[in-house]
Amino acid sequence: MGIPSPSGKEGEIKEFVRNFLEERGYEVFESESFLLVNRKSEFVVATHLDTVPIKAEFRIEDGFAYGTGVADAKASLTAMLEVAEKGVDYAMAFFCEEEETGKGSKEFLSYWNGKYAVVMEPTNLRIASKHFGCIEADLTFKGFPCHASMPEHGTNAIEKAINTYLRLSKKFRVSILRIDGGGYEYVIPEYCTARFDFLLEPNQLSSAMEELRKVDAEIVILEAVDGFYSGKVAEILARAIRNAGFEPEFTVMPSWTDACNLVKKFDVVVWGPGELRDCHTTREKVDLREIEIAKKVLWKLNGLWKEF
Template sequence: MLLKKLAEIESPSGKEKELKEFVRNYLEEHGYAVVENELFLLANRKSDLLVSTHLDTVKTKAKFRIEGNYAFGTGVADAKASLAAILEAARKGVDYSLAFFCEEEETGRGSKAFLDYWDGKYAIVMEPTNLKIASKHLGCIEADLVFRGIPCHASMPEFGVNAIEKALLAYLNLSKKFKVSILRIDGGSYEYVIPDKCSARFDFLLEPGELQIAMEELKNLDAEINIIEAVDGFYSKKSAEILARAMELSGITPEYTTMPSWTDACNLAKKFDVVVWGPGELRYCHTEWEKIDLKQIETAVKVLQRLNDVLQ
């Protein structure tokens, strides 16, 4: 089983070399000319349509196993099911460009470096969407914030300023306007003193067009702010139409969804019309319960094959 081979080649972000070599060799064995960069692979360079996914995973949390119609294990859905579908479609023959990126889970450097190597127009980024077309992609802000307070004896809090409470109040106020989560928080001690420092990482999921509004809200906080990532959301136009047509030719009625997480599409959207689509359910990804319905991989292969017909 191709998925098993891919999943058992561990490829945490930054350590994709072995999997990258496997994919390159597989493509070359099936007649594709492959352009290799430190951070990506590119095959069938001259096409207006690109199908892509990423090679890396988060750190291994569960080993590969099969139970019934499902495969379990780190990376099976995010995104080695997509990788398996692309390679199987490539084995049968595809007329469009293929790209495979490194470091999607951490730096995004693979898709960023790729922008200067391909001159097409439309891109399908394969990520787990449960085979629904993510024609809308949310933007995001990831920021580290440091809140300062005034320490005092904890039995007399009225004489101090609690930095942790400042962080929580900022979160509550922001969450009334945006979809925001606290990914980590650190502050205080067991010394019975009002904490004078609290560090937190805030993660915003933003509708297209909300980026600047959220940035202004952040600037108005009484905190030290370090922006790690800030990208606006976007809508797909032509790429979503191309994908929908391929699904229809496969006998599937297209369903639509929104991609809430950062993906390589955020980088590709700077130059191309991009849509996100692929097998698997995002909610299980990055956990020990990550899984993929094997039938979804088969369906994805059929749709990828039908893209050839759409291009004609």
């Protein structure tokens, strides 16, 4: 946590991780946007090195670590490095720019030819064997301006955005992440731009795109990926959890993660310490006990994946 690593500025932490692994005898494959060890293994555990911009300073209090990035995802990084120090027979990958472009995991697809991937993200150590898809899009609505005292003679672009949200939210999980329009002049707004974020069940992408195309707005799609279900890799992880002395629990990953890129080639599951709900806020935290449990599970993955 002493090394800040907002997206696009991962150089220092990337160097730290590379040196840590090399000093412990690993041959590290390095690209511009990721690190990889044990490249020939067919099983990889991965996480990302970057965080969102710093919103809260690091501190430890009452058994919890607080601060930007503690759960998303430096708790996972910590667990991985501490287990790597003991020695692992599976691959480990460390991605850059997960919080922005997903560049690290995109590039990784061309460099690794394995079968199974565990992407470590905050799930409170529950196995996220179902992963939502998403659409992120900027919509620009055009209205018709008129004097604000006579709104019946105009079309309010902000109201068009709100009505679109209300209509779409009856069919899909949609949030407006940003909205901009109007001004302080006494006039009905002519333009409104809003960023819409859809959380989609597996196989829901095509229907959401169809509804989006019906919207009376200029649309720029920033991201569009379908959801998915994990396969055998979830069974492998569940076995490791049992072998570590715990009972596996399951959940859904609602957010975009590097798994959305990796699933294009591999059987992927998401799992890790920390609570997603408070990530990207000043309340971000992780229970230190979860890091210790994660280490035990990662250790039990040694050799286990070869049995499947």
